Amino acid sequence: MMHKDFLPPGLTPDEENLRLRAIVAALMDRSERGQSPSRPVGQLQHVVALEQQVRSRTRDLAETLDKLRIANSRLSQAERMAVRARNILTDALEAMREGFALFDAQDMLVMWNSRFCAGLPDLRRRIGAGLSFRDYVRLVSESPYLHLPDGQTRAAWVAQRLESHRRKNVNFIVPLRDDQWLQVSEQRMPSGGTAVTQTDVTAMVRNEREERAKLLDEQAQMVRATLDHIDQGVAMFDAKARLAGWNRRLRDMFLPPVELLAIGTPFASILDDLARRRQLGQGRVPQMLMQWVQGPPHRPPLSLEITQDDGTILHLSAQAMPDRGFVMSLTDMTKERGAIAELHRLNETLEARVRERTLELESARDLAERANTSKSRFVASASHDLLQPLNAAKLFLGSLSTTPLDAGQARLTERIRSAFGSVEQILGALLDISKFDIGAARAKPEPIALGQLLDRLREEFTPIAQAKGLRLVVVPSSAVVHSDAVYLKRILQNLLSNAIRYTSTGRVVVGVRNQGATLRLQVWDTGPGIPPDKQSEIFQEFTRLAPSACTGMGLGLAIVEQASALLGHPLELRSTMGKGTVFSLTVPRSDMAVPTLADAATGPDAARSPLDDLLVLVVENDAGVRAAMMEVLEHWGASPLEAANLAQADQQVAELGVSPDIILADFLLDNGEDGIEVVAQLRSRYGTIPAILITANHSQDLAQRAQAAGMMVMTKPVALRRLKRVLQQAMPSRALPDSGTDTAPQTGDYSYWLHMSPR
Known part of the structure; x- marks a missing residue:
């Protein structure tokens, strides 16, 4: 039997000690009683084995007792710490x-x-x-x-x-x-x-209660001081209509007996005293006041006007309070009413002065309008006088450029041409502004093919953009819009010119966006952008964002804005600093077809472009302009005839015996003649002859009169390339007097089509 049978697990050290002692005692007793001389060796061995077991169990018991002492020590320490923590917590709570x-x-x-x-x-x-x-x-x-x-x-x-x-x-x-x-x-x-x-x-x-009481007391004193310093008489009554407070102004206004101005005086007593002393004027004021005071708690405010016997006017206001009391205030309105009466009198006088001043201003306005009209007419007249020699100079330059020139002369000629072009642009802008100023601008909406217009803009501005190192992109479009051809082209020209002028690097894009019944013509650039605070100023006349860096007079965008308003085409501007600007013009679509250049160039002579043997009659009273035009036409291969008036033109045609193929007539001639009448007289004698009216007059009335007469209008200084194209268009019509066919004027692009009146 093993020792574990005597000492089962789960015994405490004390129990194990007791059992071991009992086992040792039993073994010792058995050893003493069982000794015999016959078996001494076996007993001795048994005793030795038992002694070894006792030593082993004693050693184990000692180790167990040591562990128990350590555990008890730790438990005692934990209990002491817990007691200490509880005491600290208790002390903290007590503190x-x-x-x-x-x-x-x-x-x-x-x-x-x-x-x-x-x-x-x-x-x-x-x-x-x-x-x-x-x-x-x-x-x-x-x-x-x-x-x-x-x-x-x-x-x-x-x-x-x-x-x-x-x-x-x-x-x-x-x-x-x-x-x-x-x-x-x-x-x-x-x-x-x-x-x-x-x-x-x-x-x-x-x-807090003391502070509140103190505050309420201070507020009461402040209310009392405020009431004593206002210009109104104030009386406060409690819920039982007894006097609860008043100010000094009330006492000064009515001078009541001292015994009435006391806390608790009934309202009826005060009202009787005021009525007896006729302080409330005449009428039913006392009865109305008493009815209001005896009314329901939530009665509406009362407002009365009292006129005392001495003429003093008082305004009485009564207001119910939430505690069922009420407040009455009286204001002396005598001075205010006198001031109102005086104000009425002054108003009547002022109205008379205003009427007089209005008449003066209307007269000044009329004078200013007449001066503005005179200014605009002066600008138009001066521009006309300047355009005459400018036109002659351009014609001579055109003729000069066709003659053999060395490199220096060619550069000088080109610089002169550029200078004259700048002068022409400035004069054109001044004329446009003057027409808008005097209200002479008239729009003639008609179907316009955007493709032809965009092609001409590409041809016109591509060299300018390339000279600045810019890329000009004009997106093609086959759309047709309803607008005025002249003003629409001028708007796009000014926007393009402005974009190229202010863009240093990158590109300029012209495109069309579809918006259903309308189209948006847009001009984009990669310029520096326009500051938000300057976006409204750029449309003012003679305004430039960078005057030192750009040429021009700052009239382009002013013309764009006024022309857009005249046409009824909304104009929008979006700009981002450092990225660029886009101008958008909204134009209505047109369902009508517009004849194209290819449609007009069909026929047996469509491929013929030279002006050889084209008989051109030039009617111009300025000898210099006439000589320059003759030289240009001769260089182009045409056969020009010159005349200064109707008599000379009639003589030239009669002597030649052949009607001219086309007439180029100035509008203002000598002795009161004008080009439209001259052409009409020549047509009456020699049949329908295509005619172009060349004039420095840019008025819409003249353009309408020329169109009614079947004449095309070209303004001075004449664009020679455009004139040459128009003359080429007139080549197939030389046989009109004998053809017997009726050719009615066509509407559309005046840059390409020659207008002729029907027979």
Whole structure:
């Protein structure tokens, strides 16, 4: 049998010690009683084995006892630390100025300090560990030291207190007897328990009450001072219509007896005294006041005007207050009414002066309008006088460029041409502005093929863009819009010119966006952008963002804005600093077809482009311009005839015996003649002859008159390339007098089509 049979597991060290001692005693006793001389060796061996077992068990027992002593030592140390921590916690709670209690997750009281429920001394002996929170609230509600507000029962307070305990955090004030106040705070802990803190706030509540009383007293004094310093008489009455307050101004206005101005004087007594002394004027003012005072609590405000016997005018206002009292105020309106009467008199005088001034201003406006009209006419007239020599200079330059020139002369000629082009642009802009100023601008909307217009813009501005190192992209379009061809082209020309002028690098793009019944013509650039505060200024006349860096007079965008308004085409501007600008013009679509250049160039002579043997009659009273035009036509291969007036033109045609193929006539001739009448006379004698009116007059009325006469209009200075194209268009019509066919004027692009009147 092993030793584990004698010492089963689970025995304590003391129990094992007792068993081992019993085993040793039994073994020793058996050894002594069982000794025999016959078996000494076997007994000795048995005793030795038993002694070894006893030593082993004794050693194990000693080790176990050592472990037990160590465990007991550690347990004692932990108990001492726990007691120390509890003492520290208890000391900390006692050091708190507030009362503190801790309820566990089952709402049982486990810890509290001596200040807990200090304001309820009858509860201190009844509080103990294991007290439930519900019993704690019940004990508080039964305490005679709890002072509940009027109308609140103790049972209702208990229900409210338990209801608030369900929230995690709660703070409230508990009133106690003898004007004591206790603030209770509850904080739910993560373990589920509740920490309750009670703070005596009696001093704080009393101080706040004193401050409030002091503030109310100060407010009352301030109200009294304010009432005494206002210009209105004020009287305040309580809910029983008794005098509760008044100001000095009321006493000065009515001078009542001293005994009436006392707290508690009935309103009726004051009203009787004022009526007896006729302070309320005549009429039913006393009765109306008494009816209003005796009215319902929520009566509307009362407003009366009182005229006293001495002429003083008082305005009385009465207003009910929430406490069923009311306030009456009286304002002396005598000076105000006199001022109003004086103001009426002054207004009548002022109206008369305004009428006189209006007449003066209207006269000045008319004078300014006449001056503006005279200015615009002067600009038009001066431009006309300047365009005549400019036209001659351009014609001579055109003729000069066709003659052999060395490199220096060619460069000089090109510079002169560029200078004249700049002058032409400036004069054209001045003429456009003058027409807008005097209201002479007229639009003639018609179908316009955008493809032809965009092609001409590409041809015109591509060299200019390339000279600045820019890329000009004109997106093709087959759309047809309804607009005025001249003004629409001028708008796009100015926008393109402006974009190229202010763009240093990148590209300029002209494109068309489809918007259903309308199209948006857009001009994009990669320029520096326009600041937001300058975007409205750029449309003003003579305005340039960078005057030192760009040429021009700043009229381009002004013309664009006025032309867009004239056509009814909305103009929009979007710009981003450092990225570029886009101008958008919204134009209505047109469902009408527009004849193209290919349609007009069909026929047996369509491929013929030279002007050889084209007989051109030039009617021009300026000898220099006439000579320059003759030289240009001769260089082109045409056969020109020159005349200064109708008589010379008639003589030239009669002597030649052949009608001219086309007539180029200036509008203003000598002796009151004009080109339209001259052409009409020549047509009456020699049949329908194509004719072009060349003039420096840019008015719309003249253009309409020329169109009615079947004549095309070209303004000075004449664009030679355009003139050459038009003359090429006139080549197939030389046989018109004998053809017997009727050729009616065609509407469309005036840059390509020659207008002829029907027979």
